[in-house]
Amino acid sequence: MIPYAFSYHRATSLAEAQALFANATEAKFLAGGQTLIPAMKQRLSAPSDLIDIGQLEELSFIDDHEGAIVIGAGTRHSEVAASALVRKRIPALAELAEEIGDPAVRHMGTMGGSLATSDPAADYPAAVLGLGANIATTRKTISADDYFLGLFQTKLEDGEIITEVSFPVPRRTGYAKFRNPASHYAVVGVFVAETASGVRVAVTGAGACAFRVGEMEDSLARNFTQESVAGISLPADGLNSDLHASADYRAHLLTVMARRAVAAAMGRRP
Amino acid sequence: MPHVSVTVNGERKNAEVEDRTLLVYFLRETLGLTGTHIGCDTSQCGACVVHVNGRAVKSCSIFARQADGANVTTIEGVAHDGILHPVQAAFREHHALQCGFCTPGMIMTAIDMIQRGKATDRSTIRRELDGNFCRCTGYQNIVDAIEAAAKEMAAA
Numbered sequence: 001m002i003p004y005a006f007s008y009h010r011a012t013s014l015a016e017a018q019a020l021f022a023n024a025t026e027a028k029f030l031a032g033g034q035t036l037i038p039a040m041k042q043r044l045s046a047p048s049d050l051i052d053i054g055q056l057e058e059l060s061f062i063d064d065h066e067g068a069i070v071i072g073a074g075t076r077h078s079e080v081a082a083s084a085l086v087r088k089r090i091p092a093l094a095e096l097a098e099e100i101g102d103p104a105v106r107h108m109g110t111m112g113g114s115l116a117t118s119d120p121a122a123d124y125p126a127a128v129l130g131l132g133a134n135i136a137t138t139r140k141t142i143s144a145d146d147y148f149l150g151l152f153q154t155k156l157e158d159g160e161i162i163t164e165v166s167f168p169v170p171r172r173t174g175y176a177k178f179r180n181p182a183s184h185y186a187v188v189g190v191f192v193a194e195t196a197s198g199v200r201v202a203v204t205g206a207g208a209c210a211f212r213v214g215e216m217e218d219s220l221a222r223n224f225t226q227e228s229v230a231g232i233s234l235p236a237d238g239l240n241s242d243l244h245a246s247a248d249y250r251a252h253l254l255t256v257m258a259r260r261a262v263a264a265a266m267g268r269r270p
Numbered sequence: 271m272p273h274v275s276v277t278v279n280g281e282r283k284n285a286e287v288e289d290r291t292l293l294v295y296f297l298r299e300t301l302g303l304t305g306t307h308i309g310c311d312t313s314q315c316g317a318c319v320v321h322v323n324g325r326a327v328k329s330c331s332i333f334a335r336q337a338d339g340a341n342v343t344t345i346e347g348v349a350h351d352g353i354l355h356p357v358q359a360a361f362r363e364h365h366a367l368q369c370g371f372c373t374p375g376m377i378m379t380a381i382d383m384i385q386r387g388k389a390t391d392r393s394t395i396r397r398e399l400d401g402n403f404c405r406c407t408g409y410q411n412i413v414d415a416i417e418a419a420a421k422e423m424a425a426a
Contacts, residue, residue: 001311008272008289008335030336037331038313041292050289052336078325082386102401103383105313107325108332182314184400 003040010052014138014161017053021159024049029161031074031113034105035122054110059163062086067169069093073112073162081106090131091268092173092191092261096123099177101184112162115147118154118209120240121185123177125210130191130202131173134166148209170195174264176257178205180244187245190257192265194224201229201258206239206250216258224266229258274338278303279347287334294318296334297344305345305374309403316402319375319382320344326382328401345374348381356426357381360419361412368406376402380416389420 007024011017021027028047030036031054039045053059059074062083069089071080080086081098100106100114100123114124115135128135128144135142138161147155156162170193177189186205193200199220201213219228233255236247245253271286278301285300297303297320306329309317313331320329321343348355354362357380367373376399383389383398395416396409404412 002292003290005288005290008333010335010338033333033336034313034331037292037333041311041330050333054336102316103379103388103398104316104319104326104328104401105331107327 001041003037004043004046006040006047007049008052009049011056014053014056014058014163017051017056017161018138018159020049020051024051027051027159029053029116031110031116032076032108033113034101034109035113035117035119053161054108059110059112061164064089065166068166069169070164070166071111072164073115074110077101077106077109077111077114078103080111089169090167090173092175092193092264093127093131093167096127096175096177096189096191099123099175099179099184105184111165115165116154116156116162118148118152119185120151120208121180121183121187121205123175123186123189123204126175126186126189126191126202126204127167128165128202129210129212130175130193130200131167131170132193132195132197132200133168135162136164136166137162145212148211151208153209168195172265172268174261174266174268176260176264178253178257188250188253188257190254190261192220192258192261194220194265199224201261203254203257206234206254208240213254213258220262224262226259226262226266229255229262232258272335274334276334276337276339277341279343289333289335291334292330293320293322293332293334293337293342294329296337297329297342300334303344303346307371307374309371309375314401314403315372316375316379317372319378319402321378321382324385326379343378345377348377355381356422357384357416357419360415360422364411364415364418366408366411366415368404368408372402372404372406376404376412380412380419384416384420384423389416392417 027049061072086094188205201216236251239247241247307317309315
């Protein structure tokens with residue numbers, strides 16, 4: 001499959017990337033391209049210009065700041081999965097990264113690209129929302145609670161580039177995903193985090209974008225056990241329904257995945 | 271047309287490409303290296319896996335211009351002086367191919383997983399093969415071959 005014609009530009013700095021974007025008519029930034037390029041091949045996306053920011057070294061890092069792990073937006077999924085630092089401080093985040101796509105996709109795909117796209121079935125949105133991360137861009141810092149707006153809709157404006165994501169280190173975390181065996185996207189994925197400021201439960205795959213489940217959070221805050229979420233189910237109304245899973249089935253999976261995520265978190269030392 | 275310069279299997283290749291040329295078409299059609307296959311063309315099947323700067327990627331989902339300046343290794347570049355790469359030899363030894371269509375991608379993926387230390391046990395090998403489909407469904411022997419090659423390469 002061959003995409004519509006476009007002009008390719010490789011940016012050598014964030015400043016150059018922004019200037020190139022401003023001078024193009026309908027540009028898109030290219031990071032790892034593992035969602036964008038397949039969409040372009042299917043001619044669902046037809047940018048006039050692609051501005052490649054996938055090789056900017058300034059966007060590729062994993063740092064230990066006080067109480068937070070800060071990950072550059074250009075960091076590949078494989079690097080997050082293999083990071084000893086992430087494995088030690090936020091193990092569920094490394095495990096989530098290792099469940100994205102397949103090894104070859106993980107060598108290209110980036111955290112910033114995943115968040116900028118906000119595919120309703122992507123994995124990282126669950127971790128970002130579940131951990132209450134902060135998303136830094138070339139223009140501002142956005143809290144995860146304000147970031148996801150709807151189907152492929154985020155708080156990012158035209159020409160804005162995610163630069164890094166800061167994840168507060170939680171007490172314990174778990175991620176459980178019912179994986180589509182062909183695409184490897186989440187049919188439903190649930191990220192549970194017990195943090196200094198409370199329990200957070202974030203869901204991907206089930207709605208237009210990642211969302212939190214307050215009822216589960218309150219119940220887990222009282223008692224952090226699988227039983228606390230086992231009796232809580234969301235109404236199927238409004239959940240995604242497609243050839244892979246009906247809304248009813250997704251509602252069922254959501255509770256099951258929440259239980260498994262709590263079990264995974266409980267398997268770790270608090 | 272734009273110009274790219276890519277080191278493919280150790281040789282510097284200079285060529286003109288369209289911006290929208292995918293790496294797999296550059297390898298197959300511009301360079302004539304048809305060992306890299308196009309299977310699903312939707313980044314699921316893994317027949318097109320090559321190494322870019324030492325990492326396995328799906329060449330149907332990266333533009334040739336993204337690989338400008340990079341080192342690319344394809345299935346044509348893994349044997350040396352007429353001697354098969356240990357993974358190739360193990361695939362032959364263990365009858366790890368039937369029709370052979372998926373084999374180049376399987377071998378490039380296997381070399382990558384062995385290099386990353388992920389070919390440690392059969393269940394890990396199977397997980398690492400998540401992005402490679404064999405429609406003859408000969409996975410059993412493919413796993414046998416990768417396990418054997420990993421052992422041999424560790425001993426070497």
